[in-house]
Amino acid sequence: MAQTVNEVLRNLHPQRNTFTFDDGVIITSDFDSGNLWKCLKKRVEPVEVTEQQFIDDSKSEELKQSEEIKSEPPKQEGFDEYEIWIAPDSIPYQEEISYRTWFFFSITGFPKDMKTIRFRVMNMSNQGKLISYGLKSVFIEFSHQDHLKFIRENQPMFRQPWKRIKAKVDHEKGAEGMKMYFHHQLKPTQDTKDVLYFAFTYPYTFEDVNRSIEEVKAECSKNDHYFHKQTIIKSLEGRDIDLITITANNKSLEELEPVIENEHIIKQNPELQAKRFDKPCIMVTSRVHCGETPGSYMLQGMLDLLMDFTKPYAKILLETFVFKIIPCLNPDGVARGYWRNDTSGVNLNRHYTDPSPLEQPTIYGTVQAIIHAHSHLNLKYYTDLHGHATKRGCFVFGNSIADQKLNIEQILLAKLMSMNSINFDLSESNFSDESNNKKDGKGMGRDSSGRAATYRLTQIVHSFTMECNYATGMRNNTLKPRLDLQNRQILKKEESYVTDIGSQFYKVNGWKSPVFDSEVFKDVGRAYLISILDIEQLNPLPRILKNFDETFETALDRLRKDIDRDLKKPQNIFKSKKGAGGGFKPEFEIIIGNKKDVDENLEKLQVEEDNNH
Template sequence: MLGINGAMELLLKVITPYTQKHTQVIRTAAEVLAALLKSKSNSRRAVNRSYVPRLLRLHQDWHSHDTAHSFVPIRRALLLCLKHIAKLRSGREAFLAAQGMEILFSIIQNCLDDQSLEPVISIVLQILRQCYPKSPLPLLTTSSAYSFPVPGIVTSEAPRVLTEEDYEDDSEEEEDKDSDSEDVKEEDDDLETDVNKLSSKPGLDRPEEELMQYKAMCLELSCSFEELESKPGDDLNSDETEYANHHHIPTAASPKGLFLNKDQISGGQEKEVLVQNSLLSRVKMGRSSIHLTSKRGPGMNSYRNVHSNDPGIDSSGSDVSDIQASFLEDAGDMDAISCPRISASFSNSTKTRETAEFIDQLLQTHLKPMVFHDPYLYMAKARRTRSVADFTMMAFPDFWGHCPPLSAQPMLQRKCGVQRIKILEDVRRLIQPSDIINKVVFSLDEPWPLQDTASDCLQFFSAFESGNLRKAIQVREFEYDLLVNADVNSTQHQQWFYFKVSGMRAAVPYRFNIINCEKPNSQFNYGMQLTLYSVKEALLGRPTWVRTGYDICYYKNHYRQRTAGAGAASGKCYYTLTFAVTFPHAEDACYLAYHYPYTYSALMTHLDILGKSVNRKQVYFRQEVLCQTLGGNSCPLVTITAMPESDRADHLEQFRQRPYQVITARVHPGESNASWVMKGTLEFLVSSDPVARLLRENFIFKIIPMLNPDGVINGNHRCSLRGEDLNRQWLSPSAHLQPTIYHAKGLLHYLGSIGRRPTVFCDFHGHSQKKNVFLYGCSIKETLWQAEATVGTSNLSEDVSYRTLPKILDKLAPAFTMSSCSFLVEKSRASTARVVVWREMGVSRSYTMESSYCGCNQGPYQGLQFGTGELEEMGAMFCLGLLVLELKSGSCSHQLLTRAAALLSAEEESLDFYLQR
């Protein structure tokens, strides 16, 4: 009513240009006007009456004359008026027409560091972000650059030109402040409150007779002792034998104290993996850390010049030999590393034979031996891996291998105001476009290569296993906008990236902006860095993925996805991850990734080497195929236990009565940290550590280390080749559409049907919003209590043992924290592995174990980012937790307690600590 009756016009007359008289009245009038303009109808009147240029002139006048900053509240109130008007599209158009972007940009340039002007700076930045014209991503379509013809997928329609009408009013406030809170709130309104749904057990989702097919995957329950022994190399075909030179399997000690004897492969007599330091020496005691052999100090970087400011290394790379330098030109090219897809032409190719000899010479001369890695075997495995884009290249880091750094890197200390600076640089592009190059230098959407090797711009590449970079645009001489690819057959899930960059200069900061991220927040705002692998560093004997990047921040940008049509929700927002990198060498080939990559070919290589490393008289290690994926790749299933003492009936009976533990991982391809945790689990279980021996002798481990091979291979972040989240398909999976989930669930159902329900089921994941490692479990009572829906639940009984394992891990594992664990059952998680295995199979200890992409904010690793060593350690600690869980159970045998007591007798205090009842 006040707006209709001329109140705003009256108030605007009271707000005069700068004066030192009646300032309290002017302030009040400006604040009242700002309050009235919160109404959209009043804001429309303000636009129609040309208030925007008048308000801009008033603010300019007060800003230029108020040099002592005595009247900041008046200036702030005038800006609030503009901010409210800018919530309307017509208001933003009026603001742009009045040169508002230029005026406010000029005003803020000289006062960013003035704390007394914080109330003004904050609102100016919000207005600039609100009024920055919204635009579509610089892509022809948001659909993935790769498509795969699978049942149930309809080809998307051709993209259309987007207009301003495609975007809804973006009326939410644009916060400009550097984010200082990373707390992730749990949504109580998603909790399942239906007691029947929580407590009922659904029927079998397939004919019962179908379960008998999984008997063949549990040969340990039926075969004789002789049949249990499989011959090494049975699963290695002739192609792999040709290229897998097992003489090159490393024999040197690793940083964790594990090593392999060369004789275990080449000499025929298998030796057990030796462990110099027991896992027990690396546990944490309560909240105080004992000496940890694996604890890292915060002061070291694996590359001494990871930011190229250490004079200790010649950044020109002049100490790299000629053979190394020539290899850098096409490092990772399968033609150069002799791993093409078509074997017929391969075997007769003169060029390929020459390059094979070259690579063999390079490997023998320069490769640093690595435990559980063989480049020759990796090439053979990669050659068999099937991708949608039919990759013909390998990434050098995956081929050459990775050694964990000797020390963990501290979390990045974020500079105050870095986000504001980046946003203003984005605004500068709009109002000062003369220095913008805007040249596309790489694109998966172009049918021809865009790389200009003669120019001095960076060269990009991502067409290799797990690679993800869709487009690179040179913005300024040393700045690039990057776009990552959506998951195959999808328009979403842009988070994972992994690409090669080359042609860099030394001692030059390069800025990269990944402009089509989707999540509203990221650990990149709270100390996390991306990972980098330098080929030159690897050839110098330091083959290591390290954390890198500075001036890192993550914020909402001006790009929007068009609405789907009338009545649709507003266009999806996108976010920018921006970071600067100073590369360790000039003219290097470096790989940048969201997190430490772990490919499907790496897994298959690892499993092969593990199988050949074990002493088969003591360790039962069986690798088989759970099923074939939609993309034609094998999904491996691994069984690990101890061999029976003999073929006597009582020993075979003890062997077959061991309880099962089922562990899965990597259902979400972008969560590569889950694979590193799984790697630690697998290596520990086959090791000669006394704890591992006890575990093998008392349990049978069924492990599916990669539930989504196709997604991993094709660089997806979350989905399968059908563009669906496989961890939302456990309720009713299809054998034809979700084969890995269907058969994983079938195997679990089979175990239940023969009375061998797993003691623990755990699915390894990665978490992008939280720090540390933690578990999600399932509890009816905790869910109902949290939802305040406890009526009628007084007689509800529940097995509370679901809390025991996380409590144990909280005491044992340096990276684990109980405080982040949750046992709530959400409606949106009803079709996940954790909830389905809990409800349908009756496994009370059914978990998801989440590992942060970032690091720890508590415990011995507080303030440090995770390296692969810490993740692998967590995988081993999980196994130790399973042993302690059994020791604490009422059904634990006297024999096991006695053996465990003997094992821990050297640390009696530890034994008491672990076994507190």
């Protein structure tokens, strides 16, 4: 039988290539989520500097007067540089040159005399702002034997100790897009067979998504908790869109969940449907934009918290809620190493209002799951997880809710997150129609995003898009110590450097907003669930209480009054065009550094709202 055009294209992977060079170096992107379109080795010769030029350039004013410089210019040596090109989104299906940001490849075969390996990305989309914020590529290194073990045991990429490169990253405008330069110093003991991986930022592959699901399944089985996986629909390339159910086995009902009655949803034996529980539902989705790995790390933070049975959070969360999770909304793009779109060249986060089961099947299936959860499972919280390339910080987009009391409840959850996470920035969050009404170049707006469509479909108060910038934020929060309510103890020692403002992680940057790593993203995910426990008055280790005698009800009412007061100000950040330009300050917020510089920077701040989000 002759293959269709799509079947032929499905087997083409222009992002996955292997390049072998005359010095023995092998560079490959031939793996899940890899992207390296072209690669050339180029010899960069030194720029000749005459002795007089060197003297003129080196003189200080004092030396110019004494005329005592007699040094010769240092000898310059040429070096090899690898020029790399990123495959655009949506190829081989679309010929139009689209987003080009994500790269991910490995290197081996290092010559014994190689001390530094240098790269020049030739055709990147303009990410100069991220680089100016401090973003650097990440790397991981394996010995030959460790790499064999890594492959043999099918270890997840997201569990590896990824590090940011130490060297400076430069960029400039080029003929094919932005050029990005970076280099990496090899270890003196670097062996020829060692393997290094480089990526634009912390990778989280499609295989990682499936590995994470298997980890959760194993932990649930080991701890006698409920786990269910249902493939609700297939992507355009035939990958599974899985709906995961996680909860404790308490409050189970005799009947199973009803089947999603829709001809496009994959039929499942009614006897194999998920169990039904008398609990409200929390729904989380991620990776509608395939390169936005911070979203997967936020979700991983949630899953790690739910599976950490050494702490009290997991037991309470699982006994109180049913979790419905779709961990990857754009699996084709993730697997192919795209940055934003799907194989059709579409921004899937603009198709929740009226998705086509044939053209946007992953979103169609997700909308059916949302409607099903609302109709039958008491859907109470929904959040869609993203990364952000322009607006700094970790924040949420909410919805414009006319009812003042309900609007305060919406903002309350975000305020609680700012009290549970150093890096979550309430001042950058937005709860107005202003962002929804913006249109992208194709006339599509955020009113068709998952968050906005879910609110219209369900009217649930807490329907968020949660974002983390890839690089850094605008400000830090101070966290009050946790109160152990059972033992009436103040827990002054933090369990992680991410929640400890006194840690080296914050100190190294002068206690300004740090350069984010994957642990920051995970922490924001954890803070979301912990803040839900606060709002439900169930947190065993709260930060929001003033003392052991204050009740949750009193504390939450106090915070509601704060929000109400700020909403009544002539300008408040919840309707401000500039986000941080309003008069609201989150409780316990600090900005450490030169106050004059900070004030001047805030005055000059012009947040470029990314129309594509």
